[in-house]
Amino acid sequence: MHQLFATRAARMKASEIRELLKLLDQPGIISFAGGIPDPALFPAEAFGQAFQQALGADSRAQALQYSVSEGYMPLREWIAGHMRQIGVDCGPDDVLITSGSQQALDYLGKLFLSPGDTALVGWPTYLGALAAFNAYEPRFDRLRAGGNAGAAQYRAAAGPGAVKYAYLSPDFANPTGETVDRQGREALLDLAEELDCALIEDGAYQALRYDGQAIPPILALELARKGDLQACRTIYCGSFSKTLSPGLRVGWVVAARPVIAQLVLMKQAADLHSATINQMAVHQVAQTCFDSHIPKVRATYRARRDAMLAALERHMPEGVHWTRPEGGMFIWLTLPPGADGAQLLARALETVKVAFVPGQAFHPDGSGANTIRLSFSNSDEATIAEGIARLGAVLRG
């Protein structure tokens, strides 16, 4: 039947991370592969109470019934309050609930991209963003957070298509762990203005800062310039996946009304709405324990990041370099030129049972063969020390 598939199907291939995850069921593997939260940190008791409450006599009919595509109003109100706390003045009507921020990326690709249009992305960038956008057959051009390329260059490269948006995760990005500083964020806003394109800000890791000074979201900086969310071209995507639970699939978008309105229509056509009861449960848990829960998550992951950085210092041979993230879940390693992350993975799995993600897949142009991504979020400090020691041994010999 594949001869009937649309042209886009040819661009949708199995992800390396996914194939990798199948190996992780083997006993004894130390995995730094998936960007997976530690399930011990899920506020499971609070969710137990929240689901029970949603299914109580007063609200069960609502919890199990169809609901509006925009999302559950009390949750949208909570999110608007949360966004105001991080510097984005908005109200519930500026918020759309999505089934995780992955869905927001899919819908934004769908909203903006006709085949041949250009999406600016990092080299490397989040693999799931490339997968989501690929369905709409764009070309990718390299977004340099420092701002090396100018609007004219981007426009010339775009050819007959148009540059529709730049996508990035400015805080502790997947996969590099790097953060774009305030000046870099302002430069991106300048570029978006010059290009007259949208700017997709992926805030998936925003709440997971372990040290250093918080930097306002790009949307907050644009709001400060323009004074009105409705004039802003930045589209903020948020998620509860890294803070409360990924399995419930609840995320959100904050943007100017014409964008929200069109996304609502898209969501209505694509899956009607995100599960009602999950939105109610997330609202209840966010309201009662988000502020007390996040410090625990940060403390746990901070210690693991520190353990991984210390182990890298101790065990990596000369010529290997890595990022020192102020938050998030990832450290990005650059091996000596000519080294191959995929070959290293095969060797590491076979000889010392250590898993990670080779970096090439995060590069739309197939570069980055000598890079790898390590996640520290789902291993305790002793396991991290042991795993990095083993990896160092493989690299040295």
Added chain:
Amino acid sequence: MHQLFATRAARMKASEIRELLKLLDQPGIISFAGGIPDPALFPAEAFGQAFQQALGADSRAQALQYSVSEGYMPLREWIAGHMRQIGVDCGPDDVLITSGSQQALDYLGKLFLSPGDTALVGWPTYLGALAAFNAYEPRFDRLRAGGNAGAAQYRAAAGPGAVKYAYLSPDFANPTGETVDRQGREALLDLAEELDCALIEDGAYQALRYDGQAIPPILALELARKGDLQACRTIYCGSFSKTLSPGLRVGWVVAARPVIAQLVLMKQAADLHSATINQMAVHQVAQTCFDSHIPKVRATYRARRDAMLAALERHMPEGVHWTRPEGGMFIWLTLPPGADGAQLLARALETVKVAFVPGQAFHPDGSGANTIRLSFSNSDEATIAEGIARLGAVLRG
């Protein structure tokens, strides 16, 4: 920002049903509008236990964590067993879990349609299918379940594009309530073979038969011809929305492996997976009480259908015709030529506070102005009798 939107955005407009639902908050309205299950029928106690169990110490880490894009294996096994009961011999690897069958329609449009390709649909057909497919910019051609048009005609009309699939809901379809008989199903299979296109079978209402003989799903008939699911071009979309709960957003697709494999990649790129805990809860409830629950649902809706048919008989003026569905949620009225369903709705809401859906929106070509859709699922018999009497009065004068 709308100047940046992709061309598809122009085809995604607000649905009439959706705008209507906003009116239904008014006190005293009798609504036959939305195709909404009666929440009193949701197995809420069973769901309460199922969510509690999923969040118990043994499974909470799994319930709140990321999971695989294919869906929760025990649920896929239950669904495969259910499909075998209705005549489709398949296993769990032939099943993909989607966030409601609406998401299956979106993904199938995405999988098959490049701009200009043809989708064959009923005139009228399910509004949500048109909305889902519209995002991929097809042309629509009219599928005549009786089989008036031949493959050559369809192919000639398709022009430079190709006929990629025919879509229909063969049992008690939304909006007409009509069922395609066995001969009609076989004729559709013949047509799909001749056209070498896929056939999307929407089984959303399949379990809600109130009388008459069950007819095998089209996929079952094709399997009987070919003996092998992997050789079949029919893609079956199922849903728990009309049987257990729509708010949990759990549906499924059964199809040949190349289709399932590509849909899995699409789902991974579009929302990673459907909410883990919802799949676990639906599995638990389906396993423990699907078979005992469905007869209650059928009995309730059967009585409501009978009440509506009786009231129509009593109150409709001459020249109004309607379908006599053997199941589902809908009765379809054809008013005298020249009558206008939208004007009737405005008058009915204003003068007698009765709501329904004008039929034009279900027709891709804008015909059907003199048709309306009535849903009997979410009103008790007395309310149905009262509402139809009021509607008859408006129609009479």
